[in-house]
Amino acid sequence: MIRPAQSLSLTHPLAIMGNTSSMLTQYDIEEVQEHCKHAFSQQEIVSLYQRFCQLDRNGGGFILTDEFLTVPEFAVNPLSQRLLRMLNSLNFKEFVAFLSAFSPRVPLQQKIEFIFKLYDSDNNGKVTFHDMLDVLRDLTGQFISEQQREQVLTRVLEEAGYTKDSMLVLSDFVKILGSSDLKMEVEVPVD
Amino acid sequence: MSWTCIAPTLKITTRPDPPSTSLTASSACNSSSLHFRRSRFGLGAFRDLLDISPTLTEAAGAIVDDSFTRCFKSIPPEFWNWNIYLFPLWCFGVLVRHLILFPARVLILTIGWIIFLSSFIPVHLLLKGHDTLRRKLERLLVELICCFFVASWSGVVNYHGPRPSIRPKQVYVANHTSMIDFIVLQQMTAFAVIMQKHPGWVGFLQSTILESVGCIWFNRTEAKDREIVARKLRDHVQGADNNPLLIFPEGTCVNNHYTVMFKKGAFELGCMVCPIAIKYNKIFADAFWNSRKQSFTMHLLQLTTSWAVVCDVICFCIDNLIYGLSTWVRDMISIRAGLKKVPWDGYLKYSCPSPKHRERKQRSFAEWVLRRLEEK
Numbered sequence: 001m002i003r004p005a006q007s008l009s010l011t012h013p014l015a016i017m018g019n020t021s022s023m024l025t026q027y028d029i030e031e032v033q034e035h036c037k038h039a040f041s042q043q044e045i046v047s048l049y050q051r052f053c054q055l056d057r058n059g060g061g062f063i064l065t066d067e068f069l070t071v072p073e074f075a076v077n078p079l080s081q082r083l084l085r086m087l088n089s090l091n092f093k094e095f096v097a098f099l100s101a102f103s104p105r106v107p108l109q110q111k112i113e114f115i116f117k118l119y120d121s122d123n124n125g126k127v128t129f130h131d132m133l134d135v136l137r138d139l140t141g142q143f144i145s146e147q148q149r150e151q152v153l154t155r156v157l158e159e160a161g162y163t164k165d166s167m168l169v170l171s172d173f174v175k176i177l178g179s180s181d182l183k184m185e186v187e188v189p190v191d
Numbered sequence: 192m193s194w195t196c197i198a199p200t201l202k203i204t205t206r207p208d209p210p211s212t213s214l215t216a217s218s219a220c221n222s223s224s225l226h227f228r229r230s231r232f233g234l235g236a237f238r239d240l241l242d243i244s245p246t247l248t249e250a251a252g253a254i255v256d257d258s259f260t261r262c263f264k265s266i267p268p269e270f271w272n273w274n275i276y277l278f279p280l281w282c283f284g285v286l287v288r289h290l291i292l293f294p295a296r297v298l299i300l301t302i303g304w305i306i307f308l309s310s311f312i313p314v315h316l317l318l319k320g321h322d323t324l325r326r327k328l329e330r331l332l333v334e335l336i337c338c339f340f341v342a343s344w345s346g347v348v349n350y351h352g353p354r355p356s357i358r359p360k361q362v363y364v365a366n367h368t369s370m371i372d373f374i375v376l377q378q379m380t381a382f383a384v385i386m387q388k389h390p391g392w393v394g395f396l397q398s399t400i401l402e403s404v405g406c407i408w409f410n411r412t413e414a415k416d417r418e419i420v421a422r423k424l425r426d427h428v429q430g431a432d433n434n435p436l437l438i439f440p441e442g443t444c445v446n447n448h449y450t451v452m453f454k455k456g457a458f459e460l461g462c463m464v465c466p467i468a469i470k471y472n473k474i475f476a477d478a479f480w481n482s483r484k485q486s487f488t489m490h491l492l493q494l495t496t497s498w499a500v501v502c503d504v505i506c507f508c509i510d511n512l513i514y515g516l517s518t519w520v521r522d523m524i525s526i527r528a529g530l531k532k533v534p535w536d537g538y539l540k541y542s543c544p545s546p547k548h549r550e551r552k553q554r555s556f557a558e559w560v561l562r563r564l565e566e567k
Contacts, residue, residue, distance in 0.1 A: 026519035141553030
């Protein structure tokens, strides 16, 4: 997508954050708010925009993988690589939509959907044994052998009434995680 | 027209810092262990394994705000010129600063340079044989040019504590905000500082003038450089009539609101460590040099067109027989200068964090999983 240098929001909505030194207008804020289904307040969106501009060092309108990795707290997170796949080349509107799963105003269903999407790396709507094993590998690293990982996962799946060949869909995730007190909230600092 | 778009410069008061990531224990594991209940219903364990929300929350929290990036952000002062009475006053101030103060300061600086060069060059060339006298004069001349620099920013420096003296086996450490830290301290006493070698006119000054006060250069990008520099440092502190050594253990410029981790090199030289805390007053000028955003020339221009540079320099001496010295000295400096501490290494600006942080988190989660396996 070609990004013109100016951010004239009346005709070109926020796809055009090419020039990150441009100001966010009221129209832009409202549009982003619509897009993320009011997950964030207008002030939070302004804060997120400042943060987006801070991370987008080269001012290209997207945050590149390397730019995310300059945040050491993010780079040391075991799930950073999986998240980077989802975060790749997001413009500001998509960035806010991505983070909306972490807003307290958003229903549990949306958070579970986010977790499902993270597991489902090939985006086919199904989470397989291997997808779950991959995530477990990211979280445990070299401190547990592949065999032990498979053992635990198989055992836990069987306990829950599934098998190693089961393919879980979103409704399964909702059933499993829906009753838990899932806490997935991030506070956006507002001046 | 909506005025809400002035948003980025809304009133900024102390914003609570983001909770720093616990680097000692994986919070992902801790909260998972709390969630883990031995459940008679099969779904319980599966839910605990599948629930990656704590780790995800940490990652998202880091994306939204993190303590490391905050250290290198210029925090703008409160936006005060927002109404019809103050705005013209501010404009008048801008005119005064740029059209009256700036030329006067450039003049002062030019005079200073003329005096300095006309004395330094003859001293350097003519007194080749008389090293002690030459060194003494060069020291005084460098102190003089630093005084001129500080005058060119209308600098007001308040010194507290014992003045540094020339003695062997002592090293001074200070927090780092900008290259002007060196100039401000040099005005007090001629230090030999260890600096990153810079390109351009700064590099030229480094190799000619600063060489005479005994400065040591290093190159961050060279791996072997560390041992060479460590040896040079050790040799320097042994010398009886070398200028006192000044080291900035943070290794990079920080925005004078936080301190990053201190590198151990300065504390392993086997000599007395004297901390110096430098705190700039932001009302008059923001002295933080964001080397990624501004060249040093622009930074100096910015200072020369500000009202003044006001800072406090606090010196204090301690004995070096205390274990864990670098953290303790950092605590002392942070408390005295009112800076918050951040558990990151300043060099993460240039490189990725080491995998050991991630491995710590992975290890604790793995232990939880193994315990789960053994329980069956």
